[in-house]
Amino acid sequence: MSKMPSYTSTTNACKLCKPLGASIAFRGIEGCVPFLHGSQGCATYMRRYIISHFNEPIDIASSSLGEKNAIYGGGPNLKLGLKNVTSKYAPQLIGVATTCLTETIGDDVPMLLAEYRNEFGGSEMPLLVHVSTPSYSGTHMEGFHAAVKAVVEQLASDTIANGSINLLSGFISPADIRYLRGVCDDFGMATTILPDYSDTLDGPAENDYPLIPAGGTPLHAIKQMGGARATIELGATLPAESGGTVLLHRHATPLHRTGLPIGIRATDAFFALLSELSGRAVPAPHAAARGRLIDSMVDGHKYIFGKRAVIYGEEDLVVGLVSFLAEIGVQPVLCASGGKSGRFADAITAALAGLDCELPIVREDVDFFDIETLALELGIDLVIGHSKGYTFARKENLPLIRVGFPIHDRVGGQRILHLGYHGAQALFDLITNTVIDRKQSESPVGYSYM
Ligand code: SF4
Numbered sequence: 001m002s003k004m005p006s007y008t009s010t011t012n013a014c015k016l017c018k019p020l021g022a023s024i025a026f027r028g029i030e031g032c033v034p035f036l037h038g039s040q041g042c043a044t045y046m047r048r049y050i051i052s053h054f055n056e057p058i059d060i061a062s063s064s065l066g067e068k069n070a071i072y073g074g075g076p077n078l079k080l081g082l083k084n085v086t087s088k089y090a091p092q093l094i095g096v097a098t099t100c101l102t103e104t105i106g107d108d109v110p111m112l113l114a115e116y117r118n119e120f121g122g123s124e125m126p127l128l129v130h131v132s133t134p135s136y137s138g139t140h141m142e143g144f145h146a147a148v149k150a151v152v153e154q155l156a157s158d159t160i161a162n163g164s165i166n167l168l169s170g171f172i173s174p175a176d177i178r179y180l181r182g183v184c185d186d187f188g189m190a191t192t193i194l195p196d197y198s199d200t201l202d203g204p205a206e207n208d209y210p211l212i213p214a215g216g217t218p219l220h221a222i223k224q225m226g227g228a229r230a231t232i233e234l235g236a237t238l239p240a241e242s243g244g245t246v247l248l249h250r251h252a253t254p255l256h257r258t259g260l261p262i263g264i265r266a267t268d269a270f271f272a273l274l275s276e277l278s279g280r281a282v283p284a285p286h287a288a289a290r291g292r293l294i295d296s297m298v299d300g301h302k303y304i305f306g307k308r309a310v311i312y313g314e315e316d317l318v319v320g321l322v323s324f325l326a327e328i329g330v331q332p333v334l335c336a337s338g339g340k341s342g343r344f345a346d347a348i349t350a351a352l353a354g355l356d357c358e359l360p361i362v363r364e365d366v367d368f369f370d371i372e373t374l375a376l377e378l379g380i381d382l383v384i385g386h387s388k389g390y391t392f393a394r395k396e397n398l399p400l401i402r403v404g405f406p407i408h409d410r411v412g413g414q415r416i417l418h419l420g421y422h423g424a425q426a427l428f429d430l431i432t433n434t435v436i437d438r439k440q441s442e443s444p445v446g447y448s449y450m
Helices: 018-027 040-054 067-072 075-089 100-105 109-120 140-155 174-186 219-223 243-251 264-278 284-304 315-327 344-352 368-378 387-395 420-442
Strands: 032-037 093-098 127-131 165-168 191-194 230-234 255-258 308-312 331-336 361-363 382-385 400-402
Touching: 018 032, 018 040, 018 093, 018 140, 032 040, 032 075, 067 100, 075 093, 075 109, 093 109, 093 140, 109 127, 127 140, 140 191, 140 219, 140 243, 165 174, 165 243, 174 191, 174 264, 174 284, 174 420, 191 219, 230 243, 230 264, 243 255, 255 264, 264 284, 264 315, 264 420, 284 420, 308 315, 308 368, 315 331, 315 344, 315 420, 331 368, 344 361, 361 368, 368 387, 382 387, 382 420, 387 400, 400 420
Parallel strands: 032 093, 093 127, 165 191, 165 230, 230 255, 308 331, 308 382, 331 361, 382 400
Antiparallel strands: none
């Protein structure tokens, strides 16, 4: 295996900008407007990415800093921006994320927000949450988790026992969020899912454009998260400090961390946890879905067994997918991510423990130049990840199975279901049919059925 060359440029990054992840998390909170303390260009770039994937409009406000703010500081722009957003949108919450520029010039955002509250405070003032998201030191996933932690840290205050469950579900699709909500309902558990952008980033068509779309995690529920019975936090590479650990340390809310429930084993573990917390057996429709999934695996195994795949994207998603692929007989040969949590390789090893599967090559902090170079040496049949791998897949004439974020070159990225038995079924059918389609299109005789 060749050693990666030493160079300083990035060729088609396998990650996105840190405040972009924070903006998506803020969008999943009721009545919230995401606000970037930085230049207009940053907000425009993020809106473009989010709109292209979710096919929904998203307003991301900005303090619109210019050159002179880089010298004199962005405080006045931040305060004016907050006033404008408050009067135009009447939000319940403004989520303020910093950018590379404001982190570099060293704006003290907590102090500026304290000044703003003193200067303009009143009953009409929305809640303000701030998060530090310098993109040169992290990815969109880190920004997402940082925003969730900031929301919990700055808003969860009520510790009166309320019997509910907190579910910090990580960066998943709107379809995944809806699925989780349904599963929790089926277990009879009152659950606060944070964040919940299943409606705000995947809502119905409306005649009038709502400045703030309906939906999102209710603010009153966030304030009560400290009184929950337990917190479930999904993700295998979560930071040491997270929303879940804040609830644990500040409010003594028991914390259960588990990977994203992708594939049979991970979903079994998640459902076992829900059974334990709810005191109920796995509801019959979900047990039946599991049975159908296994039946389909038996049926389709002959098509996909032994295929070799490269998987890339957010670390937690890749960890979930890798065990699922091993379960269905696809050999994951390369797992890659632009993230660099330092926990990626261990999480992959843990996810594959006990499965009849060779350990894949694992690379964090890589771009698509790295991924392509390695993948070609390993010999692969399938590329699994988001649209940013399209160039590489097309060049090498490999089928790309689109999962995760961002999906720019297909519709329905927001409707991809990855989680649970239902998500595994959808992924299994997609992968198997892709392999069959490739075989047919490469066959000189095509296909016929007598
Ligand atoms: S990477 Fe930095 S400069 Fe670029 S859009 Fe993100 S915050 Fe702005």
